Amino acid sequence: MVTPLASIIGSGFLVLGPILAHGFGAWAPAMMGVLCLAAWGFGAAIRANIARLGDTPGPETRMEQLASALLAFAYVISVAYYLNLFGSFAVQLGPWQDQWGARLVTSVVFVLILVLGYGRGFAMLERAEYLTVTLKLAIIAGLLAGLTVFFGGAVQTGGLFLPQGSEQGWGALTLGFGLLVTVQGFETSRYLGDSYDAGTRIRSMRLAQGVATAIYVVYVLLLVYAHHVPEGALSETAVIEMMRDVSPLLPWMLIGAALAAQFSAAVADTGGSGGLIAELSGQRISARQGYLVLCLAGLALTWSADVFQIISYASRAFALYYMVQAAIAARHATGARRILWGALALLAATIALFGQPVEG
Numbered sequence: 001m002v003t004p005l006a007s008i009i010g011s012g013f014l015v016l017g018p019i020l021a022h023g024f025g026a027w028a029p030a031m032m033g034v035l036c037l038a039a040w041g042f043g044a045a046i047r048a049n050i051a052r053l054g055d056t057p058g059p060e061t062r063m064e065q066l067a068s069a070l071l072a073f074a075y076v077i078s079v080a081y082y083l084n085l086f087g088s089f090a091v092q093l094g095p096w097q098d099q100w101g102a103r104l105v106t107s108v109v110f111v112l113i114l115v116l117g118y119g120r121g122f123a124m125l126e127r128a129e130y131l132t133v134t135l136k137l138a139i140i141a142g143l144l145a146g147l148t149v150f151f152g153g154a155v156q157t158g159g160l161f162l163p164q165g166s167e168q169g170w171g172a173l174t175l176g177f178g179l180l181v182t183v184q185g186f187e188t189s190r191y192l193g194d195s196y197d198a199g200t201r202i203r204s205m206r207l208a209q210g211v212a213t214a215i216y217v218v219y220v221l222l223l224v225y226a227h228h229v230p231e232g233a234l235s236e237t238a239v240i241e242m243m244r245d246v247s248p249l250l251p252w253m254l255i256g257a258a259l260a261a262q263f264s265a266a267v268a269d270t271g272g273s274g275g276l277i278a279e280l281s282g283q284r285i286s287a288r289q290g291y292l293v294l295c296l297a298g299l300a301l302t303w304s305a306d307v308f309q310i311i312s313y314a315s316r317a318f319a320l321y322y323m324v325q326a327a328i329a330a331r332h333a334t335g336a337r338r339i340l341w342g343a344l345a346l347l348a349a350t351i352a353l354f355g356q357p358v359e360g
Helices: 002-008 012-053 062-093 099-118 121-127 129-157 169-177 186-191 198-224 238-245 250-280 287-304 307-331 335-354
Strands: none
Touching (some): 002 198, 012 186, 012 198, 012 238, 012 250, 012 307, 062 250, 062 287, 062 307, 099 250, 099 287, 129 238, 129 250, 169 335, 186 198, 186 307, 238 250, 250 287, 307 335
C-alpha cells in the first residue's frame, strides 16, 4: 500500500487545502469528496484491467500502448508540477520569495536530476524513497493532529465560520476538473507486476485510496472552517501562512515535507517516464534520452506557466490516461459495468477538455 499511497498524498496535499477553501468556501469538503469519488471510479476501472490481465498479461493491445504513451506524457508534466512546487516551497527558506527565484531553483533541480539520470544517481536516490515517504506521512500526521486541536479550540470559543467561495457554477466545476492530479497516483499499483501478483496490487490500490480519502476529507474539514485563506492573490504556499496559528514549528515542518516529497516523487516519475519512453520506442530512444526530453519539456513549462497552470495541465494529461483505461475496461465488460466504465471514460474526456487552473 505504501507505494501508491505515497504517490497519492504528495505535496499537492498541501496545495489542495487552500485552493479548495478559496474556490469553494464552505463546500470545499464536498468537493474534496467528489474528487476522491471520481478517483475511486477511475481506480476501479484500472483494477478491473489488472484483474483481467492477471499475473501474466499477454501482448499489449494498441489501446494499452496508447495508455502507456499517455502516462509517459503525463509523467513529463507531473515532474514539472512536482519540481515547481519544490521551488515554491524552497524559496520560503530564503529572502527571495518570488516567482523568479522559485523558477530558478526549479531549473537547477531539473539540471541536477538530468545529470543524475545520466549517471548512477537514481539508484542511490531511490533507496531513500521509504525514508522520505516516512518523513512526509509523519509530518502530515502531525499536521492533522495540530489541526484537530486547533479545531477543537475554535469549537469551544465559537471561532468557526462559513467561508465564501470565489467560484460558482461552471467555473467551480472546471476548477474541480483541474484538480484531478492532486488525488492521482493510485495507478502506480498497475505497474508493480514484476514484484506483486494481481490480487496484491488490487488490494494495495483499494487500501491506498481508502486511506488517502479519509486523510484528504478530514484535512479539508479541519482546515476550511477554522482558518482564513490569506488575503490577496492565492499562493501555492498559502498553507504555510495558514498554519502559523496552529504552531510556529508547523510551517517549517511543512516546508521540509514538501521538499522531501516533491524531489523523491520527481525522481520516481522521471525514472518511470524514461523507461516508458524507451519501451514505447522499441529501445530506439534510450531511457537516458527520455530523461533529456523530460527535463527540457519541464524547463519550458517552468518558464512559461505558473504552478496552478501546470497543475491543470497535469490533471488533463492524467485524465486522458484514465479515459483510455476506462475505455479498455468498458470494452471487456458487459451490462451495467460497461455503462459505468463508458461513463467514466466520457467524464475523463470532459476533464481533459475543460479543466481550468485556479487564479493566483
